[in-house]
Amino acid sequence: MMHRKAPVPVPGAPIIDTFVPKKGMQPIQSVRGMRDLLPADQHYWRRVSLAATDIATSYGFERIETPIVEETSLFMRGVGRSTDIVEKELYSWETPGGEHVSLRPEGTASAVRSFVQHGMLNQPQPVKLWYQGPMFRYDRPQSGRFRQFSQLGFEVIGDADPVIDAQLMIIGWSYLKTFGIDATVKVNSLGTPESRANYKNALVAYFRSKKAKLSDEDKKRLLKNPLRLLDSKDPAIQELKAEAPQIVDWLDEDSKAHFMRVLEYLDEVGVPYQLDPYLVRGLDYYTKTVFEWYANSDDAELAQSALGGGGRYDGLVEQLGGRPTPAAGFSFGLDRIVSRIKDTQPSSSIGIKHEVFLAQLGEMGRKKALALFEEFREAGILVGEAFSKANIKNQMEIANRRGAKWVIVMGQKETLDGTAIIRDMDAGSQEIVDIKKVVHEIKKKLGRNGETA
Ligand code: HAM
Numbered sequence: 001m002m003h004r005k006a007p008v009p010v011p012g013a014p015i016i017d018t019f020v021p022k023k024g025m026q027p028i029q030s031v032r033g034m035r036d037l038l039p040a041d042q043h044y045w046r047r048v049s050l051a052a053t054d055i056a057t058s059y060g061f062e063r064i065e066t067p068i069v070e071e072t073s074l075f076m077r078g079v080g081r082s083t084d085i086v087e088k089e090l091y092s093w094e095t096p097g098g099e100h101v102s103l104r105p106e107g108t109a110s111a112v113r114s115f116v117q118h119g120m121l122n123q124p125q126p127v128k129l130w131y132q133g134p135m136f137r138y139d140r141p142q143s144g145r146f147r148q149f150s151q152l153g154f155e156v157i158g159d160a161d162p163v164i165d166a167q168l169m170i171i172g173w174s175y176l177k178t179f180g181i182d183a184t185v186k187v188n189s190l191g192t193p194e195s196r197a198n199y200k201n202a203l204v205a206y207f208r209s210k211k212a213k214l215s216d217e218d219k220k221r222l223l224k225n226p227l228r229l230l231d232s233k234d235p236a237i238q239e240l241k242a243e244a245p246q247i248v249d250w251l252d253e254d255s256k257a258h259f260m261r262v263l264e265y266l267d268e269v270g271v272p273y274q275l276d277p278y279l280v281r282g283l284d285y286y287t288k289t290v291f292e293w294y295a296n297s298d299d300a301e302l303a304q305s306a307l308g309g310g311g312r313y314d315g316l317v318e319q320l321g322g323r324p325t326p327a328a329g330f331s332f333g334l335d336r337i338v339s340r341i342k343d344t345q346p347s348s349s350i351g352i353k354h355e356v357f358l359a360q361l362g363e364m365g366r367k368k369a370l371a372l373f374e375e376f377r378e379a380g381i382l383v384g385e386a387f388s389k390a391n392i393k394n395q396m397e398i399a400n401r402r403g404a405k406w407v408i409v410m411g412q413k414e415t416l417d418g419t420a421i422i423r424d425m426d427a428g429s430q431e432i433v434d435i436k437k438v439v440h441e442i443k444k445k446l447g448r449n450g451e452t453a
Contacts, residue, residue: 033139033147044338051178052132052152059171061130061154066110068134072100077319078109080284082224089137103136106283107153108313108329109320115157116322125158126327132334144305144336153331154310157317160326162258165289165312166265168330172293172308173271175332179341182296183307184272188279189259190227190286191251193315199250200226206244213240230278246277255288262289285313291330295340307340308332354384356442357399357407361392365410368435372410372420375439381446399425406442 030036037045056063072092079085091103104110111129114120120127132152139145154171156164169185176183190196204226207214213236214222221228229237230244251259266273273291281290290311297303310330317325356376360369366387376383384402386395392409399407409421409430420438422445423430433441443449 031147033141033145035146035148041338041342044341045334047179047341048152048334048337049132051175052130055171055175055178056130056154059128059154059167061128064111064114064129064131065133066104066107066114066131068104068136069101070104070110070113072102074109074113074320075102075105078112078285078316079106083282083284084228085137085282089139091136091138105137106135107131107133107151107331108155108283108285108316111153111155111329112157112316112320112322112327115325116317116320121158121323121325125325126156126164127158129155129157131155143301144333144339146335150334151331152334153329155327155329157327157329158325159328160314162261162289163265164328165258165262165291166269166271168310168328169262169266169271169273169291170269172330172332173269176293176307176337179337180344181307181337181340183293184274184296185266185291185293186274186276186279187263187266187289187291188247188276189251189255189288190247190280190290190311191255192287195250195252195255196227196247196287199245199247202245202250203227203229207240210240227280228282230280231282241278248277258288281309281311285316285319286311287314288312289328293332302340305336306333307336352384352402354382354399354402354404355406355446356381357384357395357402357404359392359395359399359407359409360387361390361409361411362415364415365412368415368420369408369410372408372435372438376442379439379443379448381439381442381448406445408438408442 053063072090075086075090081087085105089105092100093102094100111131115127115129130153133150134148135151136148138147141147152175154168156168169187172185173183191199204222207218207222207226207229211219211222215234215236218229218232218234218237221232230241232238248256263273263275279290279292281292288311290309292309293307294304295302295307308330310328312326312328314326315324317323317327358369358373358376360366369385370387373383373385384399384404386398389395389398396407405425407423407425409423411421414420414432414435418435419432420435421430421432422438422441440449
């Protein structure tokens, strides 16, 4: 965990130093692992956000927004002290008031904290929450892995039925289908904490007998978090894994029956899944079902980095101070989903499109156009402008780029006459109309007031 003591402000000290730019100074770059989501990509982000709201609403989820900063102990207790996420990847610091806080590395612990804090147990169960927002992990930046990334999450708190686990995977499947992403969900069951503990013992005994073949990193894992050995990328472990005990053989009867039901529901709906006895997840709160989404791709790197993941976490509410309450959920990594959409469906979008463009000539024309722009906006018509440009040719080029079919020209003469020119950009024809009727005329041409041109 990165821990920094915040600088304590000195009373009376100047807040801003005088800054004198020096010749040849390097421009400041964004922080490593954090990036700008530029305007050219915003339509992808809008698409994933709109689809998120649609799918969440149709499955009866309500949006929750929790703070980006939480007490560090929330993640220690929730995600787990010895997980990589908490041990190595938390952005943590001490506030001037002495609180130990962290940037959230994920959303589940916060959703559960909020559930407990606001007494949501008294609402009809289950409580279905969804969220979307930035998460922070001080991870090694690489393709598809950032230090600030965006997650879309769904949490169902207050229901133990296996149909919930299956439904979460169905939601994930439907969401990915919206974008034509071909993906498979890998599924496993981790059982109850007791059956998992028995399995852990068996796993530790097995890997101890192979200790000579383990790297130093893996030996540490064996001591601290032996289940994580199963998703180690080390080739030696890959080989040893084949002979290792499998968790399904250690599941208690209840977890086994639960898992069977989940798979039956997935079969019924036709969700493509793959059983993966080595899937263990990197967060400590899971019980029973766990799953991860992977794009079906020949690209080895892509096929290895999960688009999303989740599972059941029946013990977390109690662990965070609430009454024992079963729950399950998952989240998608939106950066990875956007990048998948970009790779498979490159778009020629050039940003904002306008159906109407307001061009102006001379100071008087500009003033009239400014006022007319407001009338258009109030009428709900997407209208473009370039008020800072005086040259009419430049303005026409911008209108063309924005795809505007109609351009309204406010020239000196028209302004004096109380008229405006409406130009049809496709036909190249134009007409003169009374300025008071321009909005009405355009509405008619766009078929917006029940009338057509
Ligand atoms: P997670 O598997 O740690 O689970 O993260 C979910 C998804 O977030 C990953 O599958 C990945 O797509 C994305 N992600 C994670 N780290 C990064 C990164 N450094 N850069 C880009 N994308 C990343 C959770 O966070 C759990 N809270 C999921 C959950 C919800 N379980 C139950 N409910």
